[in-house]
Structure formats: structure tokens, C-alpha cells
Amino acid sequence: MFLAGLESTDVAGRYVMSAALRQSSIALPRADCEDFLYEEAAMLDEWRLDGWIALFAKGAIYEVPAAGAADDVNPASALFYIADDYHRLCQRVERLKKDAAHSEFPRSDGLRLISNVRILGNAKTGTSVGCAFVTYRSKNDVTDIYFGHHRYVLQPSDGAIRIVSKRTLLDMSSLRPQGRVSIIL
Amino acid sequence: MGYETPRSNAGTPWVREDRDNHRFKVARRAFIDKDVLELERRAIFDCCWIYVGHESEIPNANDFLTRSVAGRDIVFNRDRAGNVHAFFNICPHRGATVVRERRGNALGFQCFYHGWAFSNTGTFATRIANGNYPDDFGKDKCTDLTAVPRLENYRGLYFLNLDRDAISLADYLADAKRYIDVVMDQTEASMEIVGGTQEYSIRANWKLLVENSFDGYHAATTHSTYFDYLTSTVGSMTQPFGNGTNQSRAVDLGNGHALVEYPAPWGRPIAQWIPAWGDAVKAELDSKFARLAKLYGEDRAHQIAHLNRNIVIFPNLVINDIMALTVRTFYPDEPGFMTVNAWAMAPKDESADLRKWRLYNFLEFLGPGGFATPDDVEALESCQRSYRNHEQAGWNDISKGMMKAAPATDDEEQMRCFWRGWNRRMSQAVTS
Numbered sequence A: 001m002f003l004a005g006l007e008s009t010d011v012a013g014r015y016v017m018s019a020a021l022r023q024s025s026i027a028l029p030r031a032d033c034e035d036f037l038y039e040e041a042a043m044l045d046e047w048r049l050d051g052w053i054a055l056f057a058k059g060a061i062y063e064v065p066a067a068g069a070a071d072d073v074n075p076a077s078a079l080f081y082i083a084d085d086y087h088r089l090c091q092r093v094e095r096l097k098k099d100a101a102h103s104e105f106p107r108s109d110g111l112r113l114i115s116n117v118r119i120l121g122n123a124k125t126g127t128s129v130g131c132a133f134v135t136y137r138s139k140n141d142v143t144d145i146y147f148g149h150h151r152y153v154l155q156p157s158d159g160a161i162r163i164v165s166k167r168t169l170l171d172m173s174s175l176r177p178q179g180r181v182s183i184i185l
Numbered sequence B: 001m002g003y004e005t006p007r008s009n010a011g012t013p014w015v016r017e018d019r020d021n022h023r024f025k026v027a028r029r030a031f032i033d034k035d036v037l038e039l040e041r042r043a044i045f046d047c048c049w050i051y052v053g054h055e056s057e058i059p060n061a062n063d064f065l066t067r068s069v070a071g072r073d074i075v076f077n078r079d080r081a082g083n084v085h086a087f088f089n090i091c092p093h094r095g096a097t098v099v100r101e102r103r104g105n106a107l108g109f110q111c112f113y114h115g116w117a118f119s120n121t122g123t124f125a126t127r128i129a130n131g132n133y134p135d136d137f138g139k140d141k142c143t144d145l146t147a148v149p150r151l152e153n154y155r156g157l158y159f160l161n162l163d164r165d166a167i168s169l170a171d172y173l174a175d176a177k178r179y180i181d182v183v184m185d186q187t188e189a190s191m192e193i194v195g196g197t198q199e200y201s202i203r204a205n206w207k208l209l210v211e212n213s214f215d216g217y218h219a220a221t222t223h224s225t226y227f228d229y230l231t232s233t234v235g236s237m238t239q240p241f242g243n244g245t246n247q248s249r250a251v252d253l254g255n256g257h258a259l260v261e262y263p264a265p266w267g268r269p270i271a272q273w274i275p276a277w278g279d280a281v282k283a284e285l286d287s288k289f290a291r292l293a294k295l296y297g298e299d300r301a302h303q304i305a306h307l308n309r310n311i312v313i314f315p316n317l318v319i320n321d322i323m324a325l326t327v328r329t330f331y332p333d334e335p336g337f338m339t340v341n342a343w344a345m346a347p348k349d350e351s352a353d354l355r356k357w358r359l360y361n362f363l364e365f366l367g368p369g370g371f372a373t374p375d376d377v378e379a380l381e382s383c384q385r386s387y388r389n390h391e392q393a394g395w396n397d398i399s400k401g402m403m404k405a406a407p408a409t410d411d412e413e414q415m416r417c418f419w420r421g422w423n424r425r426m427s428q429a430v431t432s
Helices: A020-023 A030-043 A049-053 A086-096 B034-047 B169-173 B176-184 B207-215 B223-232 B273-296 B298-306 B352-365 B375-389 B413-431
Strands: A008-009 A014-018 A057-064 A082-083 A110-125 A128-140 A142-157 A160-170 B015-016 B023-027 B050-054 B063-067 B072-078 B084-088 B103-105 B108-111 B116-119 B148-154 B157-161 B189-195 B197-201 B248-256 B259-261 B306-312 B317-321 B325-334 B337-347 B396-399
Touching: A008 B306, A014 B169, A020 A082, A030 A049, A030 A142, A030 B352, A049 A086, A057 A086, A057 B023, A082 A086, A082 B352, A086 B223, A160 B072, A160 B248, B015 B413, B023 B413, B034 B413, B050 B063, B050 B189, B050 B325, B063 B375, B072 B259, B084 B148, B084 B157, B084 B248, B116 B248, B148 B169, B176 B298, B176 B306, B176 B317, B189 B197, B197 B375, B207 B306, B207 B325, B207 B337, B207 B413, B223 B352, B248 B413, B273 B298, B273 B352, B306 B413, B337 B352
Parallel strands: A057 A160
Antiparallel strands: A008 A014, A057 A082, A110 A128, A128 A142, A142 A160, B015 B023, B023 B396, B050 B157, B063 B072, B063 B103, B072 B084, B108 B116, B148 B157, B189 B337, B197 B337, B248 B259, B259 B306, B306 B317, B317 B325, B325 B337
16 A cells, blocks of 8 residues: 555654655655654643544544554454444544443543654555654552554645544554553554 | 252351341452362362363464463463363473463473473373483373363353363253353354454452443442443443343253343344444344344344343353453452453454444443443442451442342342352361
8 A cells, every 4th residue: 555665764664754755745754644643642642632533634533552563464354452434434523522421430541652753655646654652541549551553644735634544553462451441542 | 951040048157138027138258268269279270170272272283372271371272183272381291381372272382491392182201311311200190281170162152160070061061051142143153253352450359340340230329321322322222231021031040150131222233233234234133133032032032132141150250241242251360359351252254344243232332442341340439449448447238139030130130149159168268
């Protein structure tokens, strides 16, 4: 799904956007993507869920494959933790806003760290962006740590950025002792 | 029926049943006490049939996988002739872990520590220079991998037993076999585990997950947000579980096994269609139902296709045939901590489209990211935390529906069946 030859590095090994990517009508600058991901993380940390769902383009998807799965694993043939189409993603947010979403009532505290933001290439529907994450979730004196990498396709839209797809890959051998993914990672 | 159903309270101090006055109580201490867990290991996990895996997980000759079963490290594999084995994953030499990969395909296994190697039938296969060991060394099998004492399967579900003298798996499963058949008969092809495992944990006692796995009473309150979601996909619901009708029931399957069976409004990939799945899937499900009716008659076809069932095979195997088909097993590392392995199971011969919807349906309710399981985990962990108050508030109540001749899904008879089985085995160990 990625176009070859879009990535290069300079003599110091720093990422340099290729001419092709710079000229692409849908390419997004890395720094803009990084700012966007920081803002998304803040929205989730602060439980601004209506703002968060508005970051997604209509028809977007959100997926969390099982811990340790390959980046290209397919939810039509493998068991994930989360594989939401846009309808279910909106329903996930509606659910999380209710007091009867017991796992997150009272709400957990959390902090999301985003790093290693890279432009991976151009997808048909936008710019492929990767980053590393560490998410802390704390509730009832128990703290769980989730870590891994996100894979996004981001799309410019009327001067803003919209998420076309977000896939969260947990770089852990199992979901122990965390046990659940009741927050948005 | 070859199992006993004691009427008395004989046995442990942790279960109190009063059938005359319809009271059933379980001591909260049974969920937190280390001595109870030690006794459970001896009286239950070391002598009951414990689920290992499904034959489809090692489909080809020389396939292997490793996993923890009953607190032991197990290699579950096929040899080159296709025969199935289960070995303790420990080197007979000095005890290192022999197979360190999670799965693969190999003619043999080699321990990385000193290089001892074994064929995939478990026999020693290492050339060691003469003069190091006596000529008859290993004749007593001390150089072979140790096989589990018993390994048997029912319809592709493999179980091990650490007690060499245990009754057969078929006898142990008792009436549970009939309902495993209902699940497996949904296809004339075989069933398979779909790619991937949900490996998670819960900070709660394992028996809380037994109860929760077939608890029809908690659904309306614990899972109200799931039913809100379901309404958004299938429309309004009236009498969603058929309680109060003869379609909703709890069944004692013997030896501590039990189930609940009931109708439900969610889509079932076999074979209750919902509009979101589209016309092609509808045609596939209609044809599946017609085939079931031809093979088994309308009543059994209805049971297979339209009724849901949550089955607990004592002590720690759950087969839930609901909006998807899940197989789940768990083991207590500590009184307040269990590890859980959960899989999706499906007919091998379903279309790619139906498989996609099956997995989509699975995730709407089940597993660590579903709309329901995280709230179950929250409930179980809150129980476990609260049990620290047990000295002053010491008993759980599991009496609901004891007065009824035919308890329904939202009663607690199925849990009482489990606890009677638990109490019987634990009391035998206490008195022996």
C-alpha cells in the first residue's frame, strides 16, 4: 500500500522528505503530523472524547490487533481485541461516555507518550504515519503500562488533519497483567 | 447418569446448601485463601481433565505449540505420523525449557543448554561419545521427554489429566458431551480455531470467571451499554433472553459441568442473520439452516442455529456459543490472579464473508477490547478487592431460582452445579 522510494535520510541519518513526497498533493509534513498526534493524545488523556471522535474522517477505522501481532494482520481472518468500523467506533465513544461503562467508571487516570514520529509513505487515502507510544492507565491503586506502535493514515481536510485509519500494535508478548483495553490507546 | 449429586452439606466449610429452605451460600474466604488454592490444585487441577487445545491448532504432521496448562508448561504437538502428544516442556537432563518458541513445525526438539535432542515422539535422539554413560543409560526412559500421564480428546478438543488413574475423558464429560455435539454439529466439515489468541489476565479468583461465564442474571445491569449498542444494530428488543419461557433453561451436565441455553437478539454466524450482514450472508445462513434441518430435523436445527449456550466444563473450560463461538480457559497463578487464554472457533467451511462477520461479532462483546468483557473484568476485580472484608461480611448468595422446578438462564442453578462439584471434590481431599 506504500509507494516505494519516498523515504530517504541525510548524511546525519535524519529523515528527509523526498521530492516526490513534498510534491504530492496529499502528503503531510512530519512536524504537522507530530503536532496532531500530541493533540490527539492530550484529548484522550483529558477524556475529551467528542473532540477525539471528530478527528476521524467519516468511514474511518480503529483497530487493536492481539498483542505481538504482525503490522499487516487482517481482522477478517485473525482475532483482534478491537476492529471497529466507523459505526462501532462512534458507538465505542458513546459507550465510554456513560456511567454504565463500568470499567471506566469512575474514569481511570492516564497519560500517553508519543515519540519516534515518522512519515512512512503515501497511502491511497493519505499519508502513512508511524509512531511509538507508551500509555499509562491508573485506577484503584493499580497502574498498567501499554506500549507499542501506532500506524495511521492521515488525510488533509479543509486545512485540518483527519484520521482515515488508526491501528495500535502492542509490542508486548501478551495482555498480562493489563487484562483489558477499556481505554482508547 | 454416572455422576453423583449429593443432597447433604457434607464436606467443606466453604459451601452451605439448604435445599429445604432454598438457600445456597459460598464463603468469600474460598476466593482469597492460599490454603484453599493449594487444595484446589491437589483436589481439582491435578486430577480433573484439563483443556489443552484443539486439534486444528496443530493441523499438520510435525506441528507443535507450547502453552501453560494446569500450571505446567506443555508442548502440544503432532509427530511425523500425525499422532498427537503432550509433553512437559522440561529437559530430562538438567531441566531447562526445551521448546522456547510458541509454535512451529519441527521433526525434533533440541535443548539449548547442553544440546540434548529429542524426536517429536519424545524419545532421546542425541549421539554422545562412548565412555560417558553406561551402555544401558536411558533404557529406563530417563533421557526421554516426559509425556503427560493421560491425553484424550472429544471431537477434537484435547484434554490432559495428571492423574494416571482418572476415569476416561468421555465418562468425565458426562452429559456435557451432548452439548459439545450441539456445538460441533453446526458443520459437516470440522471446526477450527481462528488465527490468534487473546492472552490476558484478571486480578481475581478463577472461580469468579467460572460464575461470570454463564451468569445470565448480570447481563441487564453489567452490560447495559452493550445492549444500547445492540439496539443500534438490530433494533428494539423485547424479552431478549426468553426468560419465563421454556426456551430459557439451566442444565446440570454432571461432575460439576453445567450450561444455560436461551434465545437472544444478536446475530449468530450459525445461523441467525441480522441486516448488517447483507444478502449474500443471508443466503448462506438460510442454506446452512436448511441443511441442518434436513440432517437433524427442525427442532435440533433450531437448537443448533438459534439458541445460545454458555457451557462450563469443570473446572476451567468455557465454551460459549453466543454471538460468536469462543473457547476460553484460565488458571489461578494466585488466589487473586488468573491467566486467561481465549480463542474464536468456527466451521472450516464457512465463506470468507461470513468469517469476517463472525470475527466482527466476536469483538462487539467478547475479549479485552469488547463492549462487555472489560466490564465483567471490572466486576470480578471489584469482588476480589471487596473480599478483604470477608471476616465481617463473609458469604456470597447463589440462591436465585432454587424454588423453581425449572430454573431459567437468569437464575443461578448453573453456578450451584459448579459449586456442588467443587465442594464434592474439595471435601474428598479435606477428609482424605
